[in-house]
Amino acid sequence: MISQIAEEAQRENVSFSDVERKMLYFTETEETLPDIYEINEQFEHDYDGPAYEKKIAGLLRNAYRRFCRDSPEGKNRWKRAIADLRGEDHYLLVMVDRSSDSDVDWWVPILWGIGISVLIFILIVVESILDQKGLIPSWMFGWISNDRQTRKFQFSLILYGLVGLWFVVQLAKLGVLPEITKTMFSSILSNFASLRPKRRSRR
Numbered sequence: 701m702i703s704q705i706a707e708e709a710q711r712e713n714v715s716f717s718d719v720e721r722k723m724l725y726f727t728e729t730e731e732t733l734p735d736i737y738e739i740n741e742q743f744e745h746d747y748d749g750p751a752y753e754k755k756i757a758g759l760l761r762n763a764y765r766r767f768c769r770d771s772p773e774g775k776n777r778w779k780r781a782i783a784d785l786r787g788e789d790h791y792l793l794v795m796v797d798r799s800s801d802s803d804v805d806w807w808v809p810i811l812w813g814i815g816i817s818v819l820i821f822i823l824i825v826v827e828s829i830l831d832q833k834g835l836i837p838s839w840m841f842g843w844i845s846n847d848r849q850t851r852k853f854q855f856s857l858i859l860y861g862l863v864g865l866w867f868v869v870q871l872a873k874l875g876v877l878p879e880i881t882k883t884m885f886s887s888i889l890s891n892f893a894s895l896r897p898k899r900r901s902r903r
Contacts, residue, residue: 701763701781705756708763716759719753726791753795760799805832814898816866820859 702724711718722739725732733739743752768774785793
């Protein structure tokens with residue numbers, strides 16, 4: 701598993717020092733490397749633990765996907781490796797658990813956003829039906845607008861704006877907002893580039 705992390709770091713051109721590699725062998729129960737305690741002291745002095753764990757978790761997640769894609773038995777072999785690791789108190793398990801939780805964290809705000817959007821749609825439909833039947837007091841939504849159509853539009857706009865703001869905040873908390881923004885920006889640029897007329901090659 702450590703070799704797969706090192707390979708993934710090389711593929712992604714991510715810095716991966718010898719100290720960072722050796723720290724993946726750290727365990728409280730046994731001396732996995734002759735200089736493991738010296739490595740641990742150097743790591744605690746020179747490195748940021750949370751940032752290191754986040755980086756390794758990302759490499760693990762991508763290495764797992766690649767390993768399963770390239771090997772038919774990749775998924776089973778990876779699970780057996782994790783099961784073997786859980787027999788000891790390995791530091792690597794912290795990053796393993798974090799890498800598996802990252803995918804779940806990514807989909808949580810998306811699922812919540814879909815659920816809230818559906819709920820808002822239902823509320824708008826119910827509000828429209830009740831408003832047509834005159835069952836909603838004028839003071840309840842009168843502060844938005846006196847015109848019925850304008851009031852519906854502004855009410856919907858406020859609700860969707862609040863959901864959009866909540867969704868952006870959740871992505872920012874997960875730390876994936878910059879990556880998503882960069883991907884969207886790159887996609888837009890590539891689309892504009894494809895629309896440019898191709899220059900004729902000179903002979």
